[in-house]
Amino acid sequence: xxxxxxxxxxxxxxxxxxxxxxxxxxxxxxxxxxxxxxxxxxxxxxxxxxxxxxxxxxxxxxxxxxxxxxxxxxxxxxxxxxxxxxxxxxxxxxxxxxxxxxxxxxxxxxxxxxxxxxxxxxxxxxxxxxxxxxxxxxxxxxxxxxxxxxxxxxxxxxxxxxxxxxxxxxxxxxxxxxxxxxxxxxxxxxxxxxxxxxxxxxxxxxxxxxxxxxxxxxxxxxxxxxxxxxxxxxxxxxxxxxxxxxxxxxxxxxxxxxxxxxxxxxxxxxxxxxxxxxxxxxxxxxxxxxxxxxxxxxxxxxxxxxxxxxxxxxxxxxxxxxxxxxxxxxxxxxxxxx
Amino acid sequence: xxxxxxxxxxxxxxxxxxxxxxxxxxxxxxxxxxxxxxxxxxxxxxxxxxxxxxxxxxxxxxxxxxxxxxxxxxxxxxxxxxxxxxxxxxxxxxxxxxxxxxxxxxxxxxxxxxxxxxxxxxxxxxxxxxxxxxxxxxxxxxxxxxxxxxxxxxxxxxxxxxxxxxxxx
Numbered sequence: 001x002x003x004x005x006x007x008x009x010x011x012x013x014x015x016x017x018x019x020x021x022x023x024x025x026x027x028x029x030x031x032x033x034x035x036x037x038x039x040x041x042x043x044x045x046x047x048x049x050x051x052x053x054x055x056x057x058x059x060x061x062x063x064x065x066x067x068x069x070x071x072x073x074x075x076x077x078x079x080x081x082x083x084x085x086x087x088x089x090x091x092x093x094x095x096x097x098x099x100x101x102x103x104x105x106x107x108x109x110x111x112x113x114x115x116x117x118x119x120x121x122x123x124x125x126x127x128x129x130x131x132x133x134x135x136x137x138x139x140x141x142x143x144x145x146x147x148x149x150x151x152x153x154x155x156x157x158x159x160x161x162x163x164x165x166x167x168x169x170x171x172x173x174x175x176x177x178x179x180x181x182x183x184x185x186x187x188x189x190x191x192x193x194x195x196x197x198x199x200x201x202x203x204x205x206x207x208x209x210x211x212x213x214x215x216x217x218x219x220x221x222x223x224x225x226x227x228x229x230x231x232x233x234x235x236x237x238x239x240x241x242x243x244x245x246x247x248x249x250x251x252x253x254x255x256x257x258x259x260x261x262x263x264x265x266x267x268x269x270x271x272x273x274x275x276x277x278x279x280x281x282x283x284x285x286x287x288x289x290x291x292x293x294x295x296x297x298x299x300x301x302x303x304x305x306x307x308x309x310x311x312x313x314x315x316x317x318x319x320x321x322x323x324x325x326x327x328x329x330x331x332x333x334x335x336x337x338x
Numbered sequence: 339x340x341x342x343x344x345x346x347x348x349x350x351x352x353x354x355x356x357x358x359x360x361x362x363x364x365x366x367x368x369x370x371x372x373x374x375x376x377x378x379x380x381x382x383x384x385x386x387x388x389x390x391x392x393x394x395x396x397x398x399x400x401x402x403x404x405x406x407x408x409x410x411x412x413x414x415x416x417x418x419x420x421x422x423x424x425x426x427x428x429x430x431x432x433x434x435x436x437x438x439x440x441x442x443x444x445x446x447x448x449x450x451x452x453x454x455x456x457x458x459x460x461x462x463x464x465x466x467x468x469x470x471x472x473x474x475x476x477x478x479x480x481x482x483x484x485x486x487x488x489x490x491x492x493x494x495x496x497x498x499x500x501x502x503x504x505x506x507x
Binding site for chain 1: 339357359381382391396397400405451455459463468469480481484
């Protein structure tokens with residue numbers, strides 16, 4: 001592992017200034033992803049700035065009836081919070097479907113959305129990867145694509161040598177739920193505080209696959225706000241994976257249904273948590289039935305690009321994610337209310 | 339680059355000089371002579387390094403030692419008190435919940451954490467009712483212990499041992 005200096009500033013302002021002033025500095029939260037990347041050589045910082053004890057570890061009620069989650073609140077604490085379990089079950093379910101108890105006790109609210117892809121080529125420093133080593137190409141094209149994207153990519157066989165190619169997926173379950181909930185991300189940067197709608201936090205590869213989010217170097221997530229939901233809102237998260245526990249999603253769906261409104265976010269299908277806005281538009285205001293959801297998902301997935309690859313590629317994701325959304329909607333619309 | 343840290347390990351205050359790159363696992367094993375947490379995969383996938391970190395079960399291989407300066411750590415080595423095994427340790431013996439034993443200190447620390455999480459009413463992925471307090475069923479134990487791998491495959495005895503230690507009927 002490459003040597004690095006460690007700093008624990010006195011407050012978040014000093015932490016932001018420190019990272020902003022050093023191009024090879026990174027923030028350290030719970031460390032569950034970063035420490036692994038330090039070992040693998042995926043992350044090679046000169047300076048690690050520890051913010052775990054600097055941001056809030058409280059979940060507070062906001063004036064508008066929502067919740068503000070401090071960035072240092074652990075994934076375990078957030079999933080166990082009674083208000084989250086009762087009012088935002090999609091979020092508790094997403095958190096509990098991810099990682100393991102030992103990891104959730106370390107992982108933080110600010111850090112989880114910033115975890116990096118589990119693309120096997122990204123994590124293997126001996127292979128070309130535009131995300132890890134910009135301009136080196138994409139080893140995933142035509143390779144092991146089972147956990148890779150089908151949405152937000154230009155072609156069924158992108159140019160593996162292009163510096164813009166990346167077919168990785170974002171691995172966070174929590175982020176899919178936060179996208180469907182229209183959470184808001186509070187960010188402190190060198191220029192002050194800004195708020196980012198959660199669906200706009202993550203980005204597609206575009207011309208720079210190395211960037212997962214719209215955050216600038218030195219910007220720090222300090223809290224995530226959950227907006228209030230109308231009375232009677234129901235929500236759920238459904239995850240499909242290769243084993244029953246402790247595995248990343250092949251596909252997942254977060255669905256939030258209120259009177260006349262439906263929000264759908266998909267995991268495991270794109271470089272970012274995928275808000276199914278096309279499907280939402282089709283369904284909004286109309287009847288939500290199995291047939292209407294299937295039709296809406298067909299429209300959402302019209303531009304999908306299944307990736308060929310070893311073991312048959314990932315075309316299975318297109319019918320699978322449709323069935324996953326249908327099943328989640330069915331659960332929310334047919335379950336007996338207590 | 340070196341840093342000096344202090345830790346309370348199994349009730350004993352310790353000081354150590356560690357490289358900033360050192361994990362808690364390496365600090366415990368290589369600097370403080372506590373070989374109870376094991377290095378299995380060293381990537382957070384197997385759970386052999388599980389310790390209780392400030393009371394919560396955590397993976398010591400993914401925690402930088404310098405970031406946990408002043409932490410209170412309990413390893414499986416420090417669970418017994420007054421010559422009495424911890425109920426989880428006793429249950430593992432009673433029910434033959436290990437074979438080679440390599441993963442066992444991590445399994446036991448994890449199980450101690452699981453029982454505390456259930457006592458607090460924390461739900462899991464398999465809890466049918468998110469709002470209700472969970473019960474210590476086989477399915478709950480299997481899900482909550484899924485971060486601890488056992489290559490001998492002693493799971494069939496680990497699950498009942500965790501339930502016994504938790505007072506499940």
